[in-house]
Amino acid sequence: xxxxxxxxxxxxxxxxxERDIEQVHCGTGTRxxxxxxxxxLLAIYGEQRPDPxxxxxxxxxxxxxxLSQNTNDRNRxxxxxxxxxxxxxxxxxxxxxxxxxxxxxxxxxxxxxxGPHIQDALxxxxxxEGTISLEFLRTWPLEEAWLLSLNGVGPKTxxxxxxxxxxxxxxxxxxxVHRVTRRLGLIPDKTSREKAHELLEQLxxxxxxxTGHLNFIEHGRTVCQARRxxxxxxxxxxxxxxxxxxxxx
Ligand code: SF4
Numbered sequence: 482x483x484x485x486x487x488x489x490x491x492x493x494x495x496x497x498x499e500r501d502i503e504q505v506h507c508g509t510g511t512r513x514x515x516x517x518x519x520x521x522l523l524a525i526y527g528e529q530r531p532d533p534x535x536x537x538x539x540x541x542x543x544x545x546x547x548l549s550q551n552t553n554d555r556n557r558x559x560x561x562x563x564x565x566x567x568x569x570x571x572x573x574x575x576x577x578x579x580x581x582x583x584x585x586x587x588x589x590x591x592x593x594x595x596g597p598h599i600q601d602a603l604x605x606x607x608x609x610e611g612t613i614s615l616e617f618l619r620t621w622p623l624e625e626a627w628l629l630s631l632n633g634v635g636p637k638t639x640x641x642x643x644x645x646x647x648x649x650x651x652x653x654x655x656x657x658v659h660r661v662t663r664r665l666g667l668i669p670d671k672t673s674r675e676k677a678h679e680l681l682e683q684l685x686x687x688x689x690x691x692t693g694h695l696n697f698i699e700h701g702r703t704v705c706q707a708r709r710x711x712x713x714x715x716x717x718x719x720x721x722x723x724x725x726x727x728x729x730x
Pocket of ligand 1: 712722
């Protein structure tokens, strides 16, 4: 680690061949450990930058994220495109017969639930702002609480909107982030996804949230997979509580 990195991330003592649970800080992840994990994932997956082709309008992001709940990216994208092609404006989505909205978003699944959630959210934004815009959240101190007050919006959806469309400091926790950070022992094994948002936000500096979130996802998809983690190719074994426990059984 060069001296600049050391200043930024702190130093992790790499000269200990064997560690025990206490040394690896299982379930009580320290900032030092979190930064070292971030540094190693950065070395593999790199710094993440916003996708210039993505629609970063916060309302679009909110609708997109509601559609993405419990489905894959492909089905979400089909549903979102159908919705945007059928209705030219968000006002038209808000005021449409609910059956029409449900039909267009059907590819995303759970359409009878997601359709009303989308219309409720658009209505709540209208009532708050007099128009369909979430720009007020860019500077509002209670941005997350306001989003969480919307039907169908949980911590993951709220933090995705805040982080990806506004660059606000929020750390989204999806299934990959949840699994990888629990296995690593950055958060206790029984931590709920809701609580994980809070704990991870405390562990990492705000400027690392964007890249940190996406690199955990990438690691979860390619290496620390749900059914069988590929520990043999992972560069985090000496910091990983799951690996430590498996090695000791
Ligand atoms: S060592 Fe294994 S369990 Fe731990 S993060 Fe790497 S792949 Fe996941």
